[in-house]
Amino acid sequence: MKRLILLLAAGVGGAAGAAEIPDRPEKLTFPALNYEPPAAAGYRVALKAGPVAILVPNRELPLVGISITVRTGKYVEPSGKDGLAAMTGALMDEGGAGARTAEELEERLAFLAASLGVSVGETEGTAGINLLSKDLDEGLSLLRDVLSAPRFQESRVELHKQQSLQAMKQRNDDSRGIEGRERLNLAYGEKFWRNRQPTKASIESITRADLAAFHRDWFHPANFVVSVQGDFDRTAMTGKLEKFFSNWPFVGKKAPPIPDKKDMAKAGLYLVDKDVNQGRVSLILPGIHRDNPDYFPIQVMNEILGSGGFTSRIVNRVRSDEGLAYSAGSIFPGATYYEASFVASFQSKSATVAYAASLVLEEMKRISEEKVTAQELETAKRSFIETFPSTFDTPAQVAGALASEEFTGRARTDPDYYKNYRAKVSAVTAADVQRVARKYLTLERVVILAVGNKADLLKGHPNHAARLDKLVPGPITTIPLRDPLTMQPLPQPSAP
Numbered sequence: 001m002k003r004l005i006l007l008l009a010a011g012v013g014g015a016a017g018a019a020e021i022p023d024r025p026e027k028l029t030f031p032a033l034n035y036e037p038p039a040a041a042g043y044r045v046a047l048k049a050g051p052v053a054i055l056v057p058n059r060e061l062p063l064v065g066i067s068i069t070v071r072t073g074k075y076v077e078p079s080g081k082d083g084l085a086a087m088t089g090a091l092m093d094e095g096g097a098g099a100r101t102a103e104e105l106e107e108r109l110a111f112l113a114a115s116l117g118v119s120v121g122e123t124e125g126t127a128g129i130n131l132l133s134k135d136l137d138e139g140l141s142l143l144r145d146v147l148s149a150p151r152f153q154e155s156r157v158e159l160h161k162q163q164s165l166q167a168m169k170q171r172n173d174d175s176r177g178i179e180g181r182e183r184l185n186l187a188y189g190e191k192f193w194r195n196r197q198p199t200k201a202s203i204e205s206i207t208r209a210d211l212a213a214f215h216r217d218w219f220h221p222a223n224f225v226v227s228v229q230g231d232f233d234r235t236a237m238t239g240k241l242e243k244f245f246s247n248w249p250f251v252g253k254k255a256p257p258i259p260d261k262k263d264m265a266k267a268g269l270y271l272v273d274k275d276v277n278q279g280r281v282s283l284i285l286p287g288i289h290r291d292n293p294d295y296f297p298i299q300v301m302n303e304i305l306g307s308g309g310f311t312s313r314i315v316n317r318v319r320s321d322e323g324l325a326y327s328a329g330s331i332f333p334g335a336t337y338y339e340a341s342f343v344a345s346f347q348s349k350s351a352t353v354a355y356a357a358s359l360v361l362e363e364m365k366r367i368s369e370e371k372v373t374a375q376e377l378e379t380a381k382r383s384f385i386e387t388f389p390s391t392f393d394t395p396a397q398v399a400g401a402l403a404s405e406e407f408t409g410r411a412r413t414d415p416d417y418y419k420n421y422r423a424k425v426s427a428v429t430a431a432d433v434q435r436v437a438r439k440y441l442t443l444e445r446v447v448i449l450a451v452g453n454k455a456d457l458l459k460g461h462p463n464h465a466a467r468l469d470k471l472v473p474g475p476i477t478t479i480p481l482r483d484p485l486t487m488q489p490l491p492q493p494s495a496p
Contacts, residue, residue: 035389037418040402049245050221054402056229058395062133064230069407070125071255072218075193083198088214089120095156098145102153133231140244152211164203171484179280179451186447187284187341189263200485220252221245227403229395260338265447268474272451279353279452285342290334296424297432303380304372306330311379313363324348324356336408350456358466368437371430384425446472
């Protein structure tokens with residue numbers, strides 16, 4: 001009898017619960033997400049030895065990860081030594097350090113099951129180690145050797161040069177690489193520091209003394225920001241880091257400001273003749289700095305236009321509706337040190353490139369002339385707001401995000417950036433979206449870069465009236481392929 005009563009009660013409760021379940025997914029409602037991002041003050045430590053450290057203890061696993069961001073990069077390479085920054089970073093951990101040869105260092109790291117790496121990119125360097133917390137002291141010793149006393153073993157220097165030269169020879173093999181290279185040239189100017197490319201001559205000119213000098217100039221505590229996450233006590237880790245950075249064996253240079261002067265190409269069509277079936281296309285416009293007051297409306301606008309995946313207009317129009325491209329979209333980043341470019345891009349068959357490009361331009365024009373729908377606006381804003389907590393999903397992400405704010409200076413100039421992020425996204429209106437689209441999507445300034453078979457690109461498709469040479473004002477400019485070892489333009493074939 002008791003069992004029957006229980007079953008009847010469960011049936012009644014189940015029926016009542018079922019009646020409360022909406023019949024459509026869109027009718028589901030959820031409580032507001034109550035989430036506050038981590039505040040830097042709870043993790044920030046100003047070390048007496050110089051660097052600022054972000055410490056995020058996490059005792060779930062017996063692991064520690066240490067990352068050091070360095071104020072250096074490609075932008076401080078000496079003239080004629082293009083490739084020196086990246087080579088220095090690679091060889092600091094690959095070329096031995098302290099008393100250990102390259103082989104001995106690799107063997108010891110393998111024994112500890114530790115991962116140690118150094119790299120130097122365009123605007124920063126990074127160095128770090130991940131290992132078991134029980135081996136922390138030895139790991140710190142190894143990392144200190146790599147940062148303060150790299151050996152730049154000659155055999156590894158020569159091996160790195162050979163590998164670099166082999167990679168150079170493939171520069172013209174992939175149209176994606178050609179597009180990326182020429183897009184930067186058009187967006188920023190060939191003399192912009194980002195566009196200085198390593199050549200056979202520059203790589204061969206780099207000596208062990210050059211590597212050592214670059215290292216001593218920039219790899220010192222005054223240029224470091226540190227983040228640590230994992231299995232440690234905050235007070236004990238602070239003491240270890242003070243010891244780690246004390247008595248540094250040399251004094252380097254203060255990193256200069258990153259150059260920001262650009263020289264964007266004039267509006268027009270730029271073609272790179274490459275005999276491939278698929279054409280790669282970039283539509284380029286001047287961009288913004290991340291401190292631009294229109295940053296948040298621009299991000300929402302671009303989410304609707306092209307960066308929102310299958311909810312964005314360019315993807316739906318070019319891929320879903322017309323089937324002209326597998327990948328299509330747009331980016332409109334707010335760069336940290338200079339104004340990054342707006343880029344809409346896609347890849348399509350040569351014959352349909354012109355038609356696909358015309359659709360992208362139509363969508364750029366439409367979002368400027370018509371207000372976006374309420375649903376589009378809400379979807380875009382919810383995308384930013386609801387994914388925001390994932391920025392801090394793990395202790396490593398918390399440490400990385402806060403260290404980045406410290407390194408780039410926003411922790412000082414806009415300390416409440418993360419705190420105010422969702423409110424600023426929420427405040428964006430349809431009128432804001434249209435306003436920034438009108439202001440920044442200036443079609444009369446569009447630069448179109450197309451990489452593919454020139455004759456097929458210009459011929460177009462018989463079923464579509466669009467012609468690539470009629471889409472934008474300005475002349476047609478043919479950009480020659482470049483010699484992969486010298487980066488000088490290759491001779492153009494004579495016209496028949």
